Amino acid sequence: MHDAVFYAVNPDRFARDPEPSPHPWDDGALEPWDAPPAHRAYKGGTLRGLAARLDHLLALGVDALYLTPIWPSTTHHRYKPIDHLRVEPLLGGDAAFDALLAAAHARGLRVVLDGVFNHVGLGFPPFLDVLEYGERSPWRRWFRIAGWPLSPFDPSRPANYACWNGNRTMPELAHDHPPVREHVLSVVEHWLRRGVDGWRFDAPAGVGDVAFWRELRRRARAVRADAYLLGECWTDASAWLDGTQWDGATNYPLMGAIHRFAAGARIRPEHLVPGTPPQVPLDAAGFAREVEGLVARHPWPIPLAQLDFLGTHDTARFLTVAGGDRASVELGALLLFTLPGAPCLYAGDEVGMQGGLPPASRGGYPSHERWDLALLDLHRRLAAVRRANAPLRRGTLRPLHAAGDLLVFERVAGGETVIVAVNAGTAAARASVPLPRAAPPCLLEVGAAGARASGGAGAPLEVVVPGRSGVVLGACRPANLHGAFATSSSSAESTSETRA
Secondary structure, three states: OOOOOEEEEOHHHOOOOOOOOOOOOOHHHOOOOOOOOOOOOOOOOOHHHHHOOHHHHHHHOOOEEEEOOOOOEOOOOOOOEOOOOOOOHHHOHHHHHHHHHHHHHHOOOEEEEEEEOOEOOOOOHHHHHHHHHHHHOOOHHHEOEOOOOOOOOOOOOOOOEOEHHHOOOOEEEOOOOHHHHHHHHHHHHHHHHOOOOEEEEEOHHHOOOHHHHHHHHHHHHHHOOOOEEEEOOOOOOHHHOOOOOOOEEEOHHHHHHHHHHHHHHHOOHHHOOOOOOOOOOOOHHHHHHHHHHHHHOOOOOHHHHOEEOOOOOOOOOHHHHOOOOHHHHHHHHHHHHHOOOEEEEEOOHHHOOOOOOOOHHHOOOOOHHHOOHHHHHHHHHHHHHHHHOHHHHHOEEEEEEEEOOEEEEEEEEOOEEEEEEEEOOOOOEEEEEOOOOEOOOEEEEEOOOOOEEEEEOOEEEEEEEOOOEEEEEOOOOOOOOOOOOOOOOOOOOOOEEEEO
């Protein structure tokens, strides 16, 4: 997945059926698509609706889908599963999923599922049996029970069972019980056999120990040798990223660093996840140290398999976090697509969706007339540049300049080099760095026009970047990349200059 551009989708919020078919539920209960999202409401998006828009995602440059849970559940986000082996009927059921999977694979798109194995919903049959039969239930050891009776609905009484984050509607599974472990492993194998390309594991810290994750990796890879295994982690995931457990982790630390550099003092604290430390703005040197530390934390090439993003379904939208400052999103997107790791777009970010903390960030995907087309085109061009230039997908990272608000770094792979310059400040900034090669031509400019790069081939590389702007210099220009760039360069033996 080093080469992938991911797209994270909650199917309930992406698109309704293009041709609705008869069904037994009441559409009148659905929340209006454009209404502010409520905590407990369905909007009626389906897997068929998603399948109908795959070509839109291809045009954006996406080649991997990450779906939030698709199992039957009593919530729109479906993080309260009641059956791990079927697809939610409200999403279209198993037939709709099989059709989506076939359509995605026919287009070269990979599909990663969200595995919720830390906890289940109240309707999970083994838990219902425990509620009905109490101590006599043969399923009682599947859960962490502290006493009797269980109390899922009356907050005045102790729940008497472990539940995720104190939420009684999400009973935790007892993963030290061998049948529970086998259940999880068999579910992972089942969906890989059905054709999915990998897993994102939700709340995995409580699911198993090192031995469990190694066994899961062994069994998953026995079914599919290239299965992508990703764990959700908000902090340091080093304990799982030793090359024998997960392939990568959700890179929330990088998200925070990008926010602090690209948005800085524009960050609105009221839109941060509760418990988030103060988001002190980073200058270029501070950001470079943060990124180098994150890359050095794990053996190479694990940093290339990290899932990088500017926001997720569990956070506010970055445009909202940044107080509506569009330049922050543009600079953040530039960094997202040029730093090590697989970039992941949270559906709607590419067209300028806003929203505070959940549920506000989980609105319905906007209709075309509400899209920010310039922002959409920027994401498309960033994805195209990344695909055309191997250093941005697989290259090592080396900062060339980090002073004030100007960061210049290079990515190198197979003798090819891409140079990225990002100016998070409001005034134009200049850098002069040694470069043994001629300056590569300009591929993409973000923000204000007027970035310049000249020199190299023995002379210092001189880079000038306007305020709140950035530029990508590299050798491989995608054939379908449009935009007004005036480019001139001389041979490698002489000084060259590139203007955007």
